[in-house]
Amino acid sequence: MNWQAIWAIYTFEMSRFFRTLLQSFVSPVISTSLYFVVFGAAIGSRIDEVEGVSYGAFIVPGLIMLSVMTQAISNASFGIYFPKFIGTIYELLSAPINFLEIVMGYVGAAATKALFIGTVILATSALFVDLTIQHPLAMVIFMLLTCLSFALFGFIIGIWAQNFEQLQLIPLLIVTPLVFLGGSFYSISMLPAAWQTISFFNPVVYLVSGFRWAFFGIADVPIGLSLLAIAGFTLLCLGIIWWIFKTGWRIRS
Amino acid sequence: MCTEEGNRMQPMVQISNVRKSYADGFEALKGVSLEIRDGEILALLGPNGAGKTTLISAICGITQPTSGTVTVGGHDVVTAYRGARSLVGLVPQEINLEPFERVMNTVRFSRGLFGKPKDDALLERILRQLSLWDKRDSRIMELSGGMKRRVLIAKALAHEPRVLFLDEPTAGVDVELRRDMWDIVAQLKKDGVTIILTTHYIEEAEAIADRIGVINKGEILLVEEKTALMTRLGQKELRIELQDAITDLPASLAARGLRLEESGHVLVYTYDTAQDRTGIATLIREVSDAGLVLRDLQTRQNSLEDIFVGLVSEQEGAA
Ligand SMILES: Nc1ncnc2c1ncn2[C@@H]1O[C@H](COP(=O)(O)OP(=O)(O)O)[C@@H](O)[C@H]1O
Ligand SMILES: [Mg+2]
Numbered sequence: 001m002n003w004q005a006i007w008a009i010y011t012f013e014m015s016r017f018f019r020t021l022l023q024s025f026v027s028p029v030i031s032t033s034l035y036f037v038v039f040g041a042a043i044g045s046r047i048d049e050v051e052g053v054s055y056g057a058f059i060v061p062g063l064i065m066l067s068v069m070t071q072a073i074s075n076a077s078f079g080i081y082f083p084k085f086i087g088t089i090y091e092l093l094s095a096p097i098n099f100l101e102i103v104m105g106y107v108g109a110a111a112t113k114a115l116f117i118g119t120v121i122l123a124t125s126a127l128f129v130d131l132t133i134q135h136p137l138a139m140v141i142f143m144l145l146t147c148l149s150f151a152l153f154g155f156i157i158g159i160w161a162q163n164f165e166q167l168q169l170i171p172l173l174i175v176t177p178l179v180f181l182g183g184s185f186y187s188i189s190m191l192p193a194a195w196q197t198i199s200f201f202n203p204v205v206y207l208v209s210g211f212r213w214a215f216f217g218i219a220d221v222p223i224g225l226s227l228l229a230i231a232g233f234t235l236l237c238l239g240i241i242w243w244i245f246k247t248g249w250r251i252r253s
Numbered sequence: 254m255c256t257e258e259g260n261r262m263q264p265m266v267q268i269s270n271v272r273k274s275y276a277d278g279f280e281a282l283k284g285v286s287l288e289i290r291d292g293e294i295l296a297l298l299g300p301n302g303a304g305k306t307t308l309i310s311a312i313c314g315i316t317q318p319t320s321g322t323v324t325v326g327g328h329d330v331v332t333a334y335r336g337a338r339s340l341v342g343l344v345p346q347e348i349n350l351e352p353f354e355r356v357m358n359t360v361r362f363s364r365g366l367f368g369k370p371k372d373d374a375l376l377e378r379i380l381r382q383l384s385l386w387d388k389r390d391s392r393i394m395e396l397s398g399g400m401k402r403r404v405l406i407a408k409a410l411a412h413e414p415r416v417l418f419l420d421e422p423t424a425g426v427d428v429e430l431r432r433d434m435w436d437i438v439a440q441l442k443k444d445g446v447t448i449i450l451t452t453h454y455i456e457e458a459e460a461i462a463d464r465i466g467v468i469n470k471g472e473i474l475l476v477e478e479k480t481a482l483m484t485r486l487g488q489k490e491l492r493i494e495l496q497d498a499i500t501d502l503p504a505s506l507a508a509r510g511l512r513l514e515e516s517g518h519v520l521v522y523t524y525d526t527a528q529d530r531t532g533i534a535t536l537i538r539e540v541s542d543a544g545l546v547l548r549d550l551q552t553r554q555n556s557l558e559d560i561f562v563g564l565v566s567e568q569e570g571a572a
Contacts, residue, residue: 002335002368004365004368004369004370005365005366005367005368007365008361008362008364008365008366009365009366011365012358012362012365015358082351086349086350086351086352087345087347087349088349088350088351090313090315090343090345090349091343091349091363091366091408092366093313093314093315094313094314094315094338094341094343095338095366095367096334096335096336096337096338096339096367096368097335097366097368248317252314252315252316252317253275253276253315253316253317
């Protein structure tokens with residue numbers, strides 16, 4: 001294992017992040033605050049409690065998930081797409097490293113950034129609402145797995161994309177709707193029966209539900225199923241990346 | 254044969270029958286075989302589209318050869334890629350750099366990527382050698398084209414490669430920068446680096462290479478020591494046009510190896526420019542002594558260009 005190379009990629013990617021640290025820090029703080037103002041104050045005044053939790057607190061896990069997923073995807077996809085776009089990928093291809101090491105560097109950095117932002121949102125939320133986390137360890141594991149699996153997913157998108165439009169396409173058309181429809185801001189049980197059934201085909205439901213369980217001990221789906229879903233998604237992404245590595249698809253002509 | 258001899262005789266890079274067909278079916282390399290010796294400068298000369306970049310890409314891991322094998326320092330570039338790539342530095346044809354990065358940072362990244370521990374003293378030496386030290390904290394986008402090219406070289410040298418590939422390092426570069434580049438290459442050779450550079454400038458190959466390979470349409474047409482090639486090229490022809498055609502060469506002139514051409518109108522004398530005495534003055538005197546009247550004189554030198562054009566058109570004729 002070429003640890004030096006993994007570290008080089010990781011720190012190089014992180015340095016981009018640190019250059020814009022203020023922006024990286026300020027924008028989630030502002031957007032989270034806005035969510036609380038809009039959802040917490042406006043809607044929360046009508047929906048008092050959801051399953052015994054104040055609405056403001058109820059949306060926190062979904063809010064974190066939403067940001068963590070989109071950040072992990074956008075950072076990882078951009079991270080590997082950019083060298084392809086400007087041609088610096090030649091250096092990765094000619095270095096004595098294998099694909100796993102490349103993935104560890106880029107995905108590790110993207111997951112770290114997402115984790116940072118998730119933590120910032122969690123801290124900001126604590127300023128607005130009373131938060132008690134019932135299962136802290138599960139919360140951390142869910143957060144880490146989400147950062148990791150969605151960074152892997154983003155990496156695949158970055159390899160697949162052949163222009164900036166494609167880079168935005170999947171997050172915009174698939175991920176964002178799935179997240180919004182995934183029970184981030186409501187409980188699945190609040191939906192009509194037919195929509196409930198449809199929701200169970202949405203993988204994000206399992207993540208948000210599991211994450212919310214870690215906070216409040218309440219869930220739309222059994223926690224075991226949530227863990228299985230995220231583990232399955234991680235493995236699927238790893239499998240696809242392994243295949244990309246084997247065939248050199250869209251990287252090595 | 255003792256082992257030391259064996260090591261010295263083993264080529265640094267061994268390319269055996271490499272073919273490359275791109276996805277669209279185009280065959281860019283048609284069975285290239287080439288040996289590159291430790292410590293030499295090999296210039297790969299060929300027109301645009303000859304397959305120079307493809308060949309370098311196949312050696313450096315940018316592209317997968319369709320068939321054939323390449324070894325670097327005895328390591329197969331596909332099956333033992335870590336060993337092979339550790340030895341190789343690549344300066345690509347295109348200036349591929351991240352515009353917002355700073356020089357030192359991007360060079361440090363290159364070293365790390367090749368698994369080498371941080372060594373800023375070495376990087377300082379490299380940057381100084383390339384006259385980039387003052388620019389170490391500049392962003393790439395603030396640099397001139399020539400300096401960007403140097404940054405690419407610095408990145409390639411950052412992991413102390415034994416073999417350096419320079420893909421058209423002087424294409425579109427002004428004369429002064431080209432001379433700078435040649436000096437850099439000469440210095441690297443002194444440091445013991447094996448250098449392969451591609452070019453379509455014949456003068457460039459002539460100026461810095463030890464050996465010259467000619468490639469066209471995916472095939473290597475010739476690989477020769479530059480000095481041998483230059484000797485062959487050093488032959489010059491003196492053509493003496495006569496006022497009146499003659500049928501027989503006077504004996505004194507025939508003895509000097511003159512030929513009669515164009516139905517007796519032209520005397521041709523071939524000589525070596527490298528010799529101290531070309532014997533032209535004596536020859537001219539002897540021609541007048543023989544009672545012949547000169548109308549005109551012409552000299553003609555074979556250039557690398559002639560050989561190159563000859564080879565390429567031969568290939569074209571054969572195709
Ligand atoms: N990715 C590619 N797909 C298809 N054809 C290619 C590709 N890259 C290069 N070629 C073709 O292969 C030939 C050799 O290209 P190249 O190696 O870049 O030549 P050179 O570097 O000598 O100018 C050219 O005809 C070029 O059009
Ligand atoms: Mg080229």
